[in-house]
């Protein structure tokens with residue numbers, strides 16, 4: 001598949017808010033990503049926490065950013081999914097090397113179990 005072609009798997013996981021279409025629906029998008037991972041269509045390359053904990057960690061307000069890098073097994077793209085307690089969520093296609101360049105810090109002590 002051409003890199004520039006929208007992918008039905010990873011790119012369709014991005015869900016916008018019905019009432020405010022300029023805003024990403026965080027929960028719906030996260031749920032779609034979880035579904036694709038559970039179905040084996042995508043997998044997490046590296047993330048601050050398990051995907052299932054993204055929203056509870058955001059709501060806990062203990063970390064500034066929570067990010068995931070996911071690989072799409074259908075098109076091979078790398079997806080960046082980032083939540084920020086003081087900003088808008090980010091869902092974008094990135095290059096694989098950006099996973100290594102990200103300034104990772106251990107946030108496991110903030111995980112809500």
Ligand SMILES: [Zn+2]
Nearest residue numbers: 007010072075
């Ligand atoms: Zn894809």
